[in-house]
Amino acid sequence: MSTTTPPVSAGTSPKAPAIPAGTLARKKLSKPWASLAAIVLAVLWTIPTFGLLVSSFRPERAIKTTGWWTFFSDPQVTLANYEKVLASEGANALFPYFVNSFIIVIPAVVIPMTLATLASYAIAWIDFKGRDVLFVAIFALQIVPIQVTLIPLLTLFVDLGIAGEFASMWLAHSTFALPLAIFLLHNFMREIPRELIEAARVDGAGHVKILFSVLLPLLAPALAAFGIFQFLWVWNDLLVGLVFGGSENRPITVALSNLAGTRGTAWHLLSAGAFVSIIVPLVVFLSLQRYFVKGLLAGGLKG
């Protein structure tokens, strides 16, 4: 035990006077450099997005012939790109795909969230045969990459007659989300004190009642964490939309990806379109940020 350690009970003690002069000097010296390095990194990280934002407001001709930085010497501002992209009809309209993304994402969040709540309640609080095996199996399914399922799933959807329909994407996204959702919600449910559940059971409450009146209010943060994670996952997905989406109901990511792949790239539409697609997750993310990190961490193994 070091005898020089001061008693910690003093709470927020002011800086100990015993700091050797050398350390202090080095710390002072490194401060401006640290700030400078941080600023350089922050600028580097922001410039690409900033460039796209500036580009999206420049006229088509300007975008295609000069870089976005010329905007500062020769500022030309237009909303024409956004008008074209947000038009509901026309060859360049991205608006229908924007709507598609909403149509896809809402059930793709609601369905797994509901099913996982029921399943995780059963696993956490009901004693039934095969419970442990099921839980381990579901936990293990988290790591299955979705690529492994796509071809047979597509065949199945064709047989069911829902290939290319919204339903195929709802089903695919919901299924892929279940292992993580159950794992996350189960862990949260187990943290709720057993006495709370037992007291309700003594009062004669059935499982359905306990789930809705006792557990659901407490589960809100966990549901939010999963909900935001799943929303961003589905909204930003390309692969599932590309494989299962028909030409009429593909999400915005697929439409943008196709636009980016065309010859003689439509830079003006890409810039505005990308921004429109970015804004929704950004708003969701900024308003629910604190739940997001939790969800991200828990979702590390998702396939």
Place this chain on the structure above:
Amino acid sequence: MTSAEKFLSMLIALVAFAAVIAVILFLARTFGERNGGRGTAWAFMAPVVLLLSVGLVFPALMTVYQSFLDARGDNFVGLANYATIFTSPDQLTVLRNTVLWVVLTPFVSTAIGLIYALLVNGARLEAPAKALIFLPMAISFVGAAIIWKFVYEFRPLQGNVQQIGLVNQIIVWLGGEPVQLLIESPLNTVLLIVILIWIQAGFAMTVLSAAIKAIPDEIIEAARLDGVGVVQMFRFVTLPTIRPAVVVVLTTIGIATLKIFDIVQVMTGGQFNTSVIANEFYSQTFRSDNQGLGAALAVLLFLLVIPIVAYNVRHLRSSEAR
């Protein structure tokens, strides 16, 4: 379909789903309470078990089976598809690129995230400074790829053609000749990796910053009293303490990188020797109609994820036991 019709069909689907749930709850309430609630348990588990077995387990097993069949899924070819992956020059390039991605992305983004977390820790504008780095996380890979297309775009040097990509403009400003950044291999793969690093550094920074803040003040104070310098403090105090978080970040980014598809698909479509396993899976299955090879690539992807997950789980166990 108009937008209104789409929303209507979505509402109908949600109502149908609600009806299914209502039936499940009704059954659970009416018959479920016998035997300590076993009926309820199965009513609650049934939809999940059905979806997971039909939508995940069965397709995965089918894919394993298909990976032993030929391009059209007619004849059994044994391990021929796997042999192709490890011998054909095209597929070897795919493997080389995947290795490059999986080695570079986790380590570089974790390093940058860690450095940035240390730099802004306790600084005055810490929260907004962190948000700037973290924002790319919320952007889709497709959106990120489009953003970077504006960075990497190449225009030939002739007449008064001007560069519209930032990197080439900087090269020109410095007196160099513009480079076909997305065509020259393996430079193009490295530049695509930069995009994912740009996205993942924010994730690393957020998690590691939380870990750094969780280090007890007493430890820092004690080390400082012993006259430990900044570098030593990092090596002997900070890094060992946040080691579990670093492992989680590395493995999480590693798994995400292994499955990278969107960035390659949007930037080059896998052309110019930039393809990776997940992209090659898509190309072989849906563009070249070679289902057998596609299936084998998907299985390979699965096999490669397992050791990373195993390492992560083992490490978590051992750090919990301590």
